Amino acid sequence: MSETPKELEPQLSVQPSSQPEPERRLQLPLPSQDPHDTRQHTQLQLSESEPEHQHQAPPVWINHRRGLLFLGFSVCAAILGLICYKHRHLLNRSNNQEGKVTPCLSPACQWASAQLSMSADPFTQPCDYFLFTCGSDRLSADSGGRQRGQGIPGHPQNQKETAAWPKRRGQSGARDDRGLRGEKILDRRSVLLQYLREMLESNDRPGRAAVQKAKAFYHSCLDTKSIETAGAEPFLTLVQNLGGWAVSGQWNRTDFNATLSLLMRDYATFPFFNLYVGKDPNEIARGTTKRYIQIDQPDLLIPIEWNSKTLKSQAKTQTLLPFLASCQRYLALLGAPSSSSMIHVGTFISLSSELAVSAAPLHHRHTQGQLYQRMTIRELQSKAPAIDWLACLQAAFHPLLLIEDDQVLLHNSLYIVQMSHIIGKWLKRHELSTSSPVHTYMLLNLLHTLMPALDSRFTETEKNLSLALGNTDEGGPRWKRCVLETERGFDSVLTHLLRERTAHREAEEIIQNIFSSFKSKLRELKWTDQKSFRFVMRKVQSLIPRLWTTREISSEAEIDQLFSKVTVGTHGFFSNYVQLLSLWQKRRRRLLTEQDEAADILSVTPFLLGDELLFPMGMFLPPLFHPNYPRAMNYGVLGFLTAKDILHLLLPDIYSQSETVHDVGECVWDHYLTATEKAGRGAFSLSAAQQQEVWVQYSALQIALQCFPQAYHQSLKNDPEDTSISGLSHTRLFLTSFSQVNCDSDPYREFMPLEPSFLITVICANSDLCPTSLQCANKTQQHSFQTC
Template structure:
């Protein structure tokens, strides 16, 4: 007997889930129809048809290994069992068998994506069977342990409205310099969603559903060569040594032709995207961005020095510690040994390299210090730069790096630490002007070892093992990313337009756009419900919101396969020669910087997984809408329960970062939800309750509001297009809430401000509502009628 959905009320909402699959073990069948269908699946699909669909999901391979067939049969069997168990469960739970106002039965979804989703749900805890135990879990966090009560965690989250240490400086970071530093932070903050996207891109790259264009074949060939660690290890250090000979040799491992300093530096910048003495990238001037300008400039920053250093806040200088120099010294000796250096001379070369590195490090300063002293975005012409730092032939080097663009001495650049650039020039001149050959060789060795660092991902495991050993010795315990993940990132770095094109083909544009519009509409309705304490400030927020145009961030329609093929026509990929492929990647990356300097349009960032503002547009990256978080064949209840909640939460964080000071509703709702939690856990009676901080109240209100926004948006979707499918025989409401509960343990940049698990919000919504499939009451605890509506 099928369970049927009940009518949805507009004031409710839900939260999504992004649980990345483990790296090891068998992977499920492909979720990559090419492209995704944009229309709803047929309602009367049979289980037999589903089995055929799964078997034929990859027509490019007619002959399959036996273990693959067994794996698919096993997964199908698990999925079928989950569906049957769902039906049996309903027969023994008559209180869950409901119908909507029209009495329509729930239509099951049997698409391959739904089969996998059903299997995942069957292996997850059901939030409606043991609600108290499930909703009060903490995912291993110590946020609710007795020792943590009463103190606010997460004060180090940059940019949060309740973080006074970061608020002033962080908001000033607007240009490309900020984007470089922020990108790594954003990747760390959104690790789970980013991992989901990377796994999906991995599946795209491994898919042989169709041959694709020549550029697509080259991209997949590059990815395969990156995974071929056997060939990489077999090649050893020889590819790098051969490259050094092309640059004029190196006295440490052979002969050296004493090549000119500036000509060698120009080649490193142009052909290998290596910048030993300074960093080089492209970005906007934040002072002009506020005026609507899209012009980009060459940005010159201090380099990422290889030597480990730390900042001394008393002397306001960088320095190296003895305990960090020892493992660094050992790693340098190891690198030289791998490159064929004579053991007796290795000590001399390493010693002078560290000496030069230490001198450069003294002039470097961390970003926060440069922010406070106004050293960022200092504009000057290349002519003025040449007079400040004469050791570098700036015009020649910049013309090489941004070839074929024509630069003149009157073109402007932006400096991010002019004191370092001046000091670097004096240091390099001192070493080059000495008569001893060893001192001149030291500068060359410095450049060679920086090139080695650039090419490290393409060298054999002995080099990466040495690098990892140093990282552990320096206390970096985050671990090594799996090889497949690094290869996906490197492939995106060299072929971003190809991957963007492939992702665009597989993105369900219509379904994603519909969800974006419905969520944004519900978001605006939620704003109107707020009680304002600062009317003027709130009106400016409303005016900004009304002017925004939300949309999916897609590629230019003129970016066809033919155009992409032309872009990569000169690229040759050796599936067993990753080093040569990687060298081409570096050249491609540097050429793309030249294009970025000339163009004004913002190209989509394929690795982005959160929305952002660009002028009057609120852009949502395509990377947000990938399985298992989103799929066009999923029931809309599942899509809105997961991705709808995430979108709503992202919008609230982006547009209302400090709403706490502008609305009494934030205080009231935050306290109301917290009262529910204290009552259910009986904490108040034990005297263990503590008041929420402003940051915690805001986060509780925000996530509860995101839940309401998502559910209201789902209701709007049903009004526009009545009817929805379901999986595991669950009613629409229960599927929506169950899907939301799966995201409970997802990583989130504001997670430490949330004093309770987001899935507990289901209990709050169900306390005074007849929407829920069953009463979520805790035995021997507070009854439903005693809890107030939030």
């Protein structure tokens, strides 16, 4: 591994060997070095290496040979010195000449400058700045390490988002609780949702029909006044159009399978089983792209728990009373007579409890081999005859033609068989009854589907039940929920808008540069054996990294045509929401027929698809990335995050394959213990997972820092005055931008024992990259850190 982050590193060749390849090092030249000094130093070493006891003059041919050898060494030293000088000269242009940087005055840079000014500067507050921990619980509260919260599931500080988006650009956002860091960069999903919000609230290009429909849907979702005024009437009207129900006393005894098909086709409601589309993982390895209808157990409304002794699910006894109360409240809001509501609620809970018995958690179904069980629709019909499977599936995927020989994949066949038996029993038992528990069960599931479009009385009832179950997540602000609902139906519109606003050239530049630097990093590792190294390198070399953009729709006219039959009103959110459910079904139908993987607009991390390494457009958004930012800022934030994503995706178990992971992890941790004056105590050792995460994030910073100068100097050819922010040199801007990365929302935070910003201290320990020392001026004893 390199002692310091390297720039312009040549590709290293792999020499086959039975032993691990020695670690390769390439040290950047120190500031005092120049070609002349290097040449003199080489000459001095050569002269001092001559044996002192030689007194006899060597033969003439030996003198000539030594002269030629000396001349060769001198030329090589001069060339190496010139290269080092060139590297240092280029680096100094971006690092040490702060007075010569050109300020970026674009709106994006002004906003970024305001955010940086609200945060502590790591180079002026090095002591307190870096000593916070991230998600690890290795340091106790009284050990001196100032923790940000344990970062483990269930911890109170991790139940909510820890940062708030500023209301508008130029306005200060909420300060960090510690009072030292100012506003941190949000997690990437929050950044994406906020960006989609801005697109939906903008008034640009009013003539585009599909875009205006998406915006009208979003604004009708925000119009809570109209939703409150409508109350429960829209749902009651819908129920009457479906034939009524026994709760209201007006029910025309509709056929069970006919009602179920209607709920599946028009309202995306699946009371007795879940339905979605996906590939068979057993075929993916063979390169098959065929998608199948997949049938799973439903998301039951009644709270259940898994009994590991009986290997069965059961209703939670302690939550039955709150659940009963919520069901009664729903029926009261729908105008059901109190005299009969208890009967309907009782039978609903009884039927729900019976269905719950056969449901099983995913880990149990996986160990029992119950996932991806293949069978034809005809075979499914014989196993679960109470459901008219062909009619229901044809309704859900209308107008696609399905036949009985089409194959489906089941994920809990035991539940499907038992569910059919239970429904058949209840239908027969209440064949002549006016209560119809099965019909009531379906309509209460429909109510749950349409809950987001109903007034606050329904949502408050749902929230109270959630709190009684121990859930503390409040679901976020209204705008965020409206963005997510809009994406469900108008994903193609938002994808097209996002594609228009994405800086493709700049995004591809970061992708290609980071991936190239990542491959160089692989060659620096001390691999346990060459077989592992060659396997990883073959896999990496075969990958094609690129920006993930959708290929199915390319023009505004095509999008307008796709949504031509959708009618969206600005004040009728319930009717708009019903249309959204229909759009959602059409989206599921398209998944079954299309071969290409449609871009997921809500994706914020790269993934593998065949031989392609795809990077979603949602990664390349402000404030994490902007084409008008200086490259130092883009690489300091998004370059680091991209490199970290690649390392996690492609090297999930690198700890067992490389000694470097352990060595670097321990080295960085020693830095931290020394800086926090805990070195030598021996109680703060890292686990293998923690060492790997420290190595991943430290390596990601090195990868981004290594390829940033190359990108920066390349940009000088196109724009001789590459800009900076707040008068910072480019390297300092890189590191300062990186210091804003927030670990609170990192999915791997529980394995990270320190905050990523501390890695700057390690990078700067023995390097001339940093503009100032990060030693703490108020500490009596200064430490000499080793290079990791």
